[in-house]
Every structure is written in structure tokens, then in C-alpha cells.
Amino acid sequence: MNDNTQNKLDQATSARLGKLASKPVDTSHLAEHLQTLMRDVVQQDEPQTLRIPTWMRWRPMSAAAMILITVMLGLLVMQNTTQPVIAAPAGLAQINHEVSGDMAEQMKVTSVEQANAMLAAQAKGAMPVPDLPGQMQSCCLHEHKGVTLTCVSLQRNGHLITVALADGKKLHCPEGETVIRDGREFCTHTVDKVNMVMAHQGDRWLCVMGSADMEELLSVAQDIAM
């Protein structure tokens, strides 16, 4: 027999045997057996958990509940602290009294640079003082409704004016009479004979207050670049 004939025979035999690989087999019974077996061997870890006394299971549950409550309270506090508060005119008037009456711990300054250097040394992240239209007298930090205010006492046209600045994300203006000047919006308040002009722009909140009339205060507020 030549090689060619032998090869043909081998190929035919191999091809016929190969067809056995596609012969369908019913694996359902075997699969069911294996599924049951797998359930048993894989679940053997479970009963140990189930045998833990009930009182012991309450402890982790209590801890989990405590953690949940703490997280929720934390979120609540964070929400409260991160949400801006509305400035209170009465509180601001009191600050004005203290600043203009030299009752607060004030630092005598004559320039913006000097004021900012001293404020930075006193409190990290204090709102910087911008260029102000008047003669600077002093500066200090005040707290108002949990928000730090940078306060500057300013002499202008014979009036002592207090300029307060704060983070605009933390402090907003209360509703009041609105005045529009040069496209900028100001709201005005008067409490205890203290006139106030407030503005909120970008990330800054501004309040110019004092015994000077509203027009004078508006003029100062207008001249402060926000």
C-alpha cells in the first residue's frame, strides 16, 4: 500500500472520529449533581456565621448604626457650615460701633500692604484688603455669625467709615433696599443710626457702614474694586 492510500485511510478515519466530538451529550444530570455539591462545599463557610449568638450580632449592627448616624450628623453639620449665612444688620452695626469706637483689638495701619501683612500674620486665610478710597486708620478681624470679617476703619471726607469684607461663599446680603450704581447692585440698611451699603459679587461680600449718609457710603462702595 502506498503512502497516498494510507494517508487517505488515516484522514477518513480521523475525520470520522472527529465527528464524535460533536455528538450531543445530556449533561443535565451531571450539572445538577455538581450544582448541589458546589452549594454544599461553598456554603460551608456560612453556618459559622449563623451560629454567632444574636447578642453578638447586635453589636456590629449597633456600631454600624452609630457610624451611619455620625456620618449623617457630620453631613448635616458640613451642610450647615458650608451653606452661606445671611448677614445681620444689627450685628454689623455693633461691629461698626466697636471698630469706629476703637473698642476692638485693632491694628493701626496706613496702607493696604501693611494691613494685609498684619492680617495674614494674625489669621491664615483672612480676606485681603483691597485698595480703599480713603485714609486707612486701622484694621482688625471680627466674627459675625461664624464668618470671619476683615474690618478696616477708613477716614473719608471727615467721616469714619467701616469697611467689612468676607468670603462671598459664606456670607450673603440680607434683603433690603436695592440700589444700582454703574451696573453694580447694592442693598442698603440702616440700624441704630448706622447706615450700611452691602454688595455681593463673585467670591466677596462687602459692607460699607458708618454714620455718613447713604450717598457717601455708596460712593465708597462703588470705588472698591471687587
Next chain:
Amino acid sequence: MRDGPISQAQAQRFKQLVWPLMPMVLRTAQYLTRHSQQAEDLAQETMVKAMRGIDSYQDDTNLKAWLMTILRRTHIDQLRVGRNRPDEVSVASDVLEVTVPDSSKAAGEFDEQWEEPEALMGRFEDDAIIKALGELPEDIRWTLLLVDVEKMEQVEVAAILNVAVGTIKSRTHRGRSMLRDRLYQLALQRGWVAARESTP
């Protein structure tokens, strides 16, 4: 192999990798044992061993070869303890009994008489092929199952059966001839081919 619990990860890996090869394992077990219940026992034991030993399988290696090695070892173990005796035949029992050729005669006795081998081979039903395969010696049967049925590379088969590649080549050649001899005799019995004198 340990009998303790297996982890979820092991079970998941087994399901993902080995589970799809279950038909191959059961089919091969059936061709090996020719007994449906024994085949299922063999396949089940093989799959359980594979599940418990899934960590020994390394990714990027031949999964089929790994599984077939387990099957072969399990089969040997079962034969040793007297289970899965090949004389217990139920699969393909309806196939005509074939007179086993005299073992003294060389394999390929009827090879000269095969005309249009592909056509004649195609006339045999699966059960006849399986029965003829089952009558072959164990090592030859394993070789044909892996090389011709599962179409595995001879190198892989050599590794599974723990013999040289040359041995696989010769076993394959001899096994095919032996199978043809049995099938040709069946064809004679069925009158598909006419009896004639073989070439000396």
C-alpha cells in the same frame, strides 16, 4: 486533594473556566467506559477534582489538557479499585457484536480492501464507532480520543499520557488501523462490502 470547603472565588473560577467543558468530559468518559452510569461517575469525580484543584490550573496554559489529565488519572484510579470495568457495556449495546480480530494478526489487515474510505466511514453510526473504539487497548483508545476526537496536538497528548511524542505518532497510526479492521469486519457483516482475499 483536600475535601474541605472551597472559596467563592474558586467556585466562580471553576464555573467560568471548567464548567463549559463539562460536555467534553462526560462525552470522553462515555467513550472510555461505554457505560452511562460509570461515565457519569467518572465525569463527576473528574469535575469535582478540577473544582477543588482549580488553583493548580495556571492561566494561559491549556485548560483542556489540564482537565483531560485529571480525567485520565481519575479513570486509572477507578480502574484500579475495580470500578468502570470496560467489560460492562451498555452504551452502544445495540450494535452488532463484532468478532475481534486475532491479535496475532497485524493491524491494518483490511486496509488494502478499503475502497472509498470516506464514504464507507460515513456509513457507520456513532455507536458503532464508539463500540469499535472501546475494543481497542486502553492506551490506543486514549490516544485516538485525544488526537482524533478532541483534535489535540500530539505534543499535548504526549504530555497528558506521559509518553514521548513518537509513541503518540505510532499509537495513532496503529490505532486507526486497528479501528478500521474492526469497522471493516462490521461492514462485511452488514454486507456493505464483499468478502475477498486479502493481499498477502
